[in-house]
Amino acid sequence: MRAAGRVRALGAGLALTLLAVAGCGGGSDDGDGPVTLEFLSLAWQAESIDANKALVEEWNAANPDVQIRYVQGSWDNIHDYLLTSFEGGEAPDIIHNDASDLTDFANGGYLADLTGLLPQELRADIPEAAWSTTEYDGGEGLGIYGVPFLQEPRVLVVNAELLERSGARVPTPEEPWSWAEFEAASAAMTEDTDGDGDTDTYGVAWSMKEPVTQTVNLALSTGGEVFTREDGKNVVRYDAADSSVAELINRQVHEDGTAAASSLGMSGSDTLPGFYDGRYAMLPLNFSFRQQVSQQAPDGFDWTVLPMPSGGPEHGLAQGVAPQTLSVAEDSDHQQAAADFIAFLTQPEHQVDLALGDWMLPTSERALAEPALDTEEYGWRTGTRIADELRPSPVLGVRGYPEWKDKIATPALQEYYSGGIDLDTLRDKLTDDGQRILDRYQR
Numbered sequence: 001m002r003a004a005g006r007v008r009a010l011g012a013g014l015a016l017t018l019l020a021v022a023g024c025g026g027g028s029d030d031g032d033g034p035v036t037l038e039f040l041s042l043a044w045q046a047e048s049i050d051a052n053k054a055l056v057e058e059w060n061a062a063n064p065d066v067q068i069r070y071v072q073g074s075w076d077n078i079h080d081y082l083l084t085s086f087e088g089g090e091a092p093d094i095i096h097n098d099a100s101d102l103t104d105f106a107n108g109g110y111l112a113d114l115t116g117l118l119p120q121e122l123r124a125d126i127p128e129a130a131w132s133t134t135e136y137d138g139g140e141g142l143g144i145y146g147v148p149f150l151q152e153p154r155v156l157v158v159n160a161e162l163l164e165r166s167g168a169r170v171p172t173p174e175e176p177w178s179w180a181e182f183e184a185a186s187a188a189m190t191e192d193t194d195g196d197g198d199t200d201t202y203g204v205a206w207s208m209k210e211p212v213t214q215t216v217n218l219a220l221s222t223g224g225e226v227f228t229r230e231d232g233k234n235v236v237r238y239d240a241a242d243s244s245v246a247e248l249i250n251r252q253v254h255e256d257g258t259a260a261a262s263s264l265g266m267s268g269s270d271t272l273p274g275f276y277d278g279r280y281a282m283l284p285l286n287f288s289f290r291q292q293v294s295q296q297a298p299d300g301f302d303w304t305v306l307p308m309p310s311g312g313p314e315h316g317l318a319q320g321v322a323p324q325t326l327s328v329a330e331d332s333d334h335q336q337a338a339a340d341f342i343a344f345l346t347q348p349e350h351q352v353d354l355a356l357g358d359w360m361l362p363t364s365e366r367a368l369a370e371p372a373l374d375t376e377e378y379g380w381r382t383g384t385r386i387a388d389e390l391r392p393s394p395v396l397g398v399r400g401y402p403e404w405k406d407k408i409a410t411p412a413l414q415e416y417y418s419g420g421i422d423l424d425t426l427r428d429k430l431t432d433d434g435q436r437i438l439d440r441y442q443r
Helices: 046-062 075-087 099-107 120-125 128-134 160-166 179-188 212-222 240-256 261-265 268-276 289-296 335-345 348-358 377-389 401-418 423-440
Strands: 035-041 066-072 094-098 135-137 142-144 147-151 154-159 202-204 227-230 233-236 280-286 303-307 319-321 324-328 390-392
Touching: 035 046, 035 335, 046 066, 046 335, 046 348, 066 335, 075 094, 075 099, 094 099, 094 335, 099 128, 099 135, 099 324, 099 401, 128 135, 128 147, 128 324, 128 390, 147 335, 147 348, 154 160, 154 212, 154 289, 154 377, 160 179, 160 280, 160 303, 179 202, 179 240, 179 280, 212 240, 212 319, 212 401, 233 423, 240 261, 240 401, 240 423, 261 268, 261 401, 268 280, 268 289, 280 289, 289 377, 303 377, 324 335, 335 348, 377 390, 401 423
Parallel strands: 035 066, 035 094, 202 280, 319 390
Antiparallel strands: 094 324, 135 142, 147 324, 154 280, 154 303, 227 233
């Protein structure tokens, strides 16, 4: 299911004048025939794949001299796939990825600098905060190594009946809950319905199978950064502002009993059956999970989408995001043609199509204002109203972050949330052990 209404602007003006030169990285050039460029797409939901393929067909019909070949990829192995492709000289011309994966590829010289290849209209339509997620110093000064086009905040997916029964104030993007109010609402929705001494409904289920990204990104709501720059180097810290939300989660699980300990090892999808059964009242989930809820929830199940809590007026609804991106391979001999296709794919009306297909938010300010996304249905309006509060994830641009995440942060946070280590030990692991990893990338 999706919000009604597709936005489409077609016409003869769609065709672009493209530079066609012989040879390309992943594509081909058949002598005097059309140039063929490979577009590696990581779309995985059926609606998103359909939307991407429809836009490729639209482009190909309007641009006979530059044809796009759609190549289906997977988020599961994208980093290793690209690394192998780059090193083998067989990378696709146009690459779908996310901003957190661009750092090493940009610094390694594998991605083209798009600074002079994109139309000014596109540059002006996407906020600078989004562009900053794909800007890196590739060795010759600051450059743009991807077009950020879709982004995904974290929201609260809530059982509307349990929320109403609790008597808690219903928050809005304009008047969100504080974190203290969220704790109180979680307590109000925690119930022992049959009086046997066991909790039947928990106020919240924190899915922490992959704990790092949400822990770091939500730290912005309380003034945390986790990663900062000192003397030109990346430094990891974990002070009180950085750990505030993590401490709240730990407190809800181990002291207040308002969050389910069993959910800590779950993915977001794993928590959904318990949500439908009334086991969990609130789920902090990525915005796109609304599609699964809309398709899977039992008939008559009433649910709503609320913004994540605020750390106070000085922080608003800030949280970190790493947008999905479109890049061009440095080895492509058709960089301008590839960039022109990216500009086509990220036109505002097309970003609306792609956002609806992925149940995510477009970065385009014009797309965010389209009526198709300004609807209460499935919580779209909640998402569009918090879009201005989204900030680049602190992990972006941090060389060595993937190793820090896998070797240090993931096991340390899992231990902390499960009660295996205390906060001081967590701080030491994230900062002392973690900094040694970051330092190896900054010698």
